[in-house]
Amino acid sequence: MLKRHSVYIFAFLLLSPLSITLLEVSGKPVDIASSDLISVLIPFSLIYVGLRNKLTLLLPVFLIIFYLSLAMIHSILEDGQLSNVISSLRFSKQFLLIAAGGAFFVIYKQNKSNVFVRTFCVISVVILFSDIVWGAFPRGCGYEGRWGGCFLGLDVYGFPNSSASYLTIGFLVILFLHSIKLVSIKVTIFTFVIIVILSLLSLSRTSWITLFFGGIGFLFFLRNPFLIFAYLSLLFITVGLIFFNMDVIINTAIFEGVVNKVAYYSSGNEITSGRTHIWLDTLVLWSDQPLFGYGFDYFSKYVVGFDTPHQQYLELLFKSGFFGTVIYLLLCCYTVFLLSDFLKYKAYFNEGSILLRLLAIVAFPIALNGLFQPILSYSTVANIVMFTLGYLLEFNKVKFSEG
Structure with a gap:
């Protein structure tokens, strides 16, 4: 009974977009997301059960050391500043969720996705x-x-x-x-x-x-x-409700900002709210240090008035360079392929069909989202991805050991 209820507690911690601010460093908050707390599963699993796949532990250790090393080297070159080391730790804590995901699998086994x-x-x-x-x-x-x-x-x-x-x-x-x-x-x-x-x-x-x-x-x-008719009808009903109530929507206070932005763009102003200029500035900065980036130094130190490039891929390039970006994105891609392999045991679809659906419905929209904001730097999303990776690594180990 306790085990059945506790799985919902951990699911809530993983999925809820909540956090607390521990402290501020150089005016930047250091937050702990609710999903970070799932790391408590790691020592429990090691003491009482043990992880089957060595990669579930070795991978987060390697990743934390790699990204932290980038920050520490840059810190030394910048006369020992600590801000970028803190920034690297804030980024790297997501990799603990790989081990936590593995621990979750070992403790709770193959719980249904319905949880x-x-x-x-x-x-x-x-x-x-x-x-x-x-x-x-x-x-x-x-x-x-x-x-x-x-x-x-x-x-x-x-x-x-x-x-x-x-x-x-x-x-x-x-x-x-x-x-x-x-x-x-x-x-x-x-x-x-x-x-x-x-x-x-x-x-x-x-x-x-x-x-x-x-x-x-x-x-x-x-x-x-x-089903095609039903879903298209639902879509058209939604669009129709918005269209036929457009006057009410426009005059609603909450949409005042949107209306003002439409008027701003329609008068010939740049539609990305100046982000293209930030992106160009980021590319120029990255071209100066392309391999390992700026070691998680604060972006606002180089581009006044902005804390982020407002783009996932450019943020990774700025913080960790080409190598750090490639490693992180390969990790995300590997998670997608492992997930499609895992789901073929749950659904009556072949792996190729599952992978195509996963790419079209989830992975591609997330990749597109990353063009406009650093969504994978949002701890809740990043932690879920890493948790899933750890869970799947342990599942794969069991699958291969059982033939």
């Missing part, structure tokens, strides 16, 4: 409920009245764009699982309604793009004419 689906649905409902109760309708309780920004009155982790994208990605995972018949249509539609409301009212254009392309990827694999 995580249910937990995510509950978290989404609570966030929506929080906006209704703690917000000033039609404004939510997040930053600047955006929706999806608080959890029972507590601020969610990160800027609203990041949390909105995370919730959208979570729904795309459910959509993918539905496409391989591991999640029911009722749960999928229920989650879709919640996430559409939160995404729309979060005013995060990146989450809108992510949701749109994930939905297109899902529709591409539908073969049942009735």
Whole structure:
């Protein structure tokens, strides 16, 4: 009984976008996300059970040493500053979740994905409920009245764009699982309604793009004419409700910023809000130190007024250079391939079909999202990816040992 309930506790810690700030270094907060707490599984597993796959422990050790070394070398060259070492530790703590994911598999074995689906649905409902109760309708309780920004009155982790994208990605995972018949249509539609409301009212254009392309990827694999009609009808009803209530929406206070931005762009101003200039500045900086980057030094030190390049790939290149970026992205790609291999034992689909669906519905939209914000630098998303990798490494070890 205790084991059955504790799995939901760990699922909640992993999936909830919550954090606490421990301290500030050079004006930058050092946060601990709720999912970081899952690392407590590591010593428990080592003492009482033991991990079967040596890679589950050796890989995070190597990655932490590698990225921390980049920061320490740069720190020495910069007269011993500590800020970039702290920044590297903040980035590298996600790799502990590889060992934690392996420990979770060893302790709980092959729990159904429904545990995580249910937990995510509950978290989404609570966030929506929080906006209704703690917000000033039609404004939510997040930053600047955006929706999806608080959890029972507590601020969610990160800027609203990041949390909105995370919730959208979570729904795309459910959509993918539905496409391989591991999640029911009722749960999928229920989650879709919640996430559409939160995404729309979060005013995060990146989450809108992510949701749109994930939905297109899902529709591409539908073969049942009735389902195609049903999902397209749901899409057109949503668009129709927005279109026919456009005057009301435009005059609603929460959309004032969006209306002003549309007017700003339509008058001939640059549509990326100046981000192309930041990206060019980042490329120029990276070209000076292309192999190992700037050792996790703060971006604002080189580009005044900005804490980040507002782009996942450029942020990795700036912080860790070509080698650090390639290693990290290969790790993410490896996780995708391991996941498709794992799911062929859960769903009645061949591995090739599962991989294509996973790429189209989840991986490609996330990669596209990374063009506009550093979504994998958002600890909640990064921790889930690394946790999944560790879980799958242990699963693979068991699979091969059992023939």
